[in-house]
Amino acid sequence: MKNVWFAMPLFGLLLGPAFQCRADDALESAKYSTDAKWEIAGYNNEEIIYTILVTNQDSRIIHCNALLKGFYFENGEKHSISDRQGSTIFPGRQVAVGHWMGMDQSSGATYEVQCHAI
Amino acid sequence: MTTRRTALEHPAMRSSCHAIAWVLISGLAWSCMGGGLCAAQSADAMDWRRPWRAPQSARLAARHSDEYAWRLFVAINWPADVSKRAADHRAVLGAAGPVVWETWQNTADVFLDNGLDPGPWVAGGPALTADSAQAMVNETRFETLSPRDLEHTRRIVAGAMVPLVDPLAEAQRLIEVRMNRVSFDYIRSLGLYNVEGQLHAVAQGRSVKFPLGAVQVKASWRPIAASQKSRYHTITVRFADGATRLYGLTALNIAAKELPHWFWASFEHVDNATRDSAGWELASRDSFACRGALDCNRAPSGVGLEGTVWENYRLRGTLTSFVDAEMRPRLLGNSELEAGFQRSASCITCHSRASIGVVGRPLRLPVFDTSTGAGDSVRRGYVGLPRPEWFSNTGFEPLDFVWSLSQARSRVPDSNNEGDSP
Numbered sequence: 300m301k302n303v304w305f306a307m308p309l310f311g312l313l314l315g316p317a318f319q320c321r322a323d324d325a326l327e328s329a330k331y332s333t334d335a336k337w338e339i340a341g342y343n344n345e346e347i348i349y350t351i352l353v354t355n356q357d358s359r360i361i362h363c364n365a366l367l368k369g370f371y372f373e374n375g376e377k378h379s380i381s382d383r384q385g386s387t388i389f390p391g392r393q394v395a396v397g398h399w400m401g402m403d404q405s406s407g408a409t410y411e412v413q414c415h416a417i
Numbered sequence: 418m419t420t421r422r423t424a425l426e427h428p429a430m431r432s433s434c435h436a437i438a439w440v441l442i443s444g445l446a447w448s449c450m451g452g453g454l455c456a457a458q459s460a461d462a463m464d465w466r467r468p469w470r471a472p473q474s475a476r477l478a479a480r481h482s483d484e485y486a487w488r489l490f491v492a493i494n495w496p497a498d499v500s501k502r503a504a505d506h507r508a509v510l511g512a513a514g515p516v517v518w519e520t521w522q523n524t525a526d527v528f529l530d531n532g533l534d535p536g537p538w539v540a541g542g543p544a545l546t547a548d549s550a551q552a553m554v555n556e557t558r559f560e561t562l563s564p565r566d567l568e569h570t571r572r573i574v575a576g577a578m579v580p581l582v583d584p585l586a587e588a589q590r591l592i593e594v595r596m597n598r599v600s601f602d603y604i605r606s607l608g609l610y611n612v613e614g615q616l617h618a619v620a621q622g623r624s625v626k627f628p629l630g631a632v633q634v635k636a637s638w639r640p641i642a643a644s645q646k647s648r649y650h651t652i653t654v655r656f657a658d659g660a661t662r663l664y665g666l667t668a669l670n671i672a673a674k675e676l677p678h679w680f681w682a683s684f685e686h687v688d689n690a691t692r693d694s695a696g697w698e699l700a701s702r703d704s705f706a707c708r709g710a711l712d713c714n715r716a717p718s719g720v721g722l723e724g725t726v727w728e729n730y731r732l733r734g735t736l737t738s739f740v741d742a743e744m745r746p747r748l749l750g751n752s753e754l755e756a757g758f759q760r761s762a763s764c765i766t767c768h769s770r771a772s773i774g775v776v777g778r779p780l781r782l783p784v785f786d787t788s789t790g791a792g793d794s795v796r797r798g799y800v801g802l803p804r805p806e807w808f809s810n811t812g813f814e815p816l817d818f819v820w821s822l823s824q825a826r827s828r829v830p831d832s833n834n835e836g837d838s839p
Contacts, residue, residue, distance in 0.1 A: 348570070371573050382571060382578035398570040399578060 511725025
């Protein structure tokens, strides 16, 4: 895939396109990194797809929940949209937690990922 | 109910030398035989006597490109004898059912996921029924996003993200690429159906050169209402969940190896011209149908299209060279097949970039030109003369204008090629 743009992370923190994380909640903490990108795909590159990637940097299996927020246009009007996806990731593996089609790239998108060991 | 007529009743043959005036003007000598058949005596005239037979003439393709395009169009859209994967000369143009090119090999059946030999050309062909009254096809013949490559994809429906169940069923248009037996047999003879075969061919210094008679088509279909059926060549597509939907042919690009750089012709359904989302951004050029002004927005008369769905199709133009006499890039943009970059579309230049990288991983040259700095979201095609540095400076070997070769997979798992594919 080509033509990659990176999303800004959620929380208003300018952490860069990819960043390291350590979950410290009540669940087992886990070490992982996240990344996100816009891609164009499909015939004549007509489909805009937003992908959130999570890499398990822990020695254990982790489960991650990704919250996505973005925008789309319908009948000329701009609407916000959000979605949540979960994924289980084995040690050392990178997984696309989700692919989302149809959002407006120029409006941007944000995401939040939380993972814990299982 | 479809009325079947014999080929002798084909209007192109039935008309009593409909083009006598035209013949006189052009100085050609014709003779009319019993039954109204007109035989061209000049080697410089197109032979329409057996319109189901595809022409093969470099000279005519170069000198009478627009008429040659229509001649090809009629031949490959002739009703097919599915069992023979060839024209049914007993049928009449416009009869319901699959046409010739729909019996050709779909690229999905040429470039297999495992890179294996697709096997010989088989009579009957895949994914077509012998029911000539209703072309029912499976969705596997179309190109689109692969759910295998993009698992867990979601899309927006009524303000919510929902799983993308079937990318094909939800696509606004379906695209397919097919090749005739000459093309298919050549690919098999050189083993070009996988990446290793392509690398082997170019490594041995054997240029990939498809033979005369090779024809490949790219088609676009859109969902249509039953009330529109009389205006379109149609198929009924059966989707993975068993549901069926009626589709109309909206565009057809034809590439024929009559010339070293191929002969290119682009056709569209007339309804595309004013489609809400895009429409035609470039003027049509059809000297055969128009006989004067080039953009008359009509199909040619006297070649059998009248009263058939095919009279609703238009030639958008032909290409036999990269540039015109003033060295300006020649453009040809189809609103369906070049959607989003009609104004920078040139079949011949774009396809000249069909190639394989022989240094490192077997990559492909990009389809779109991103060197303009306009950003990746702006799709711009390549136009004008191909540049040698596209290939020599970057270790790419040309593959004779055949982009579909980029769909070839490696026989070695996890080493499949990357890069754009049109």
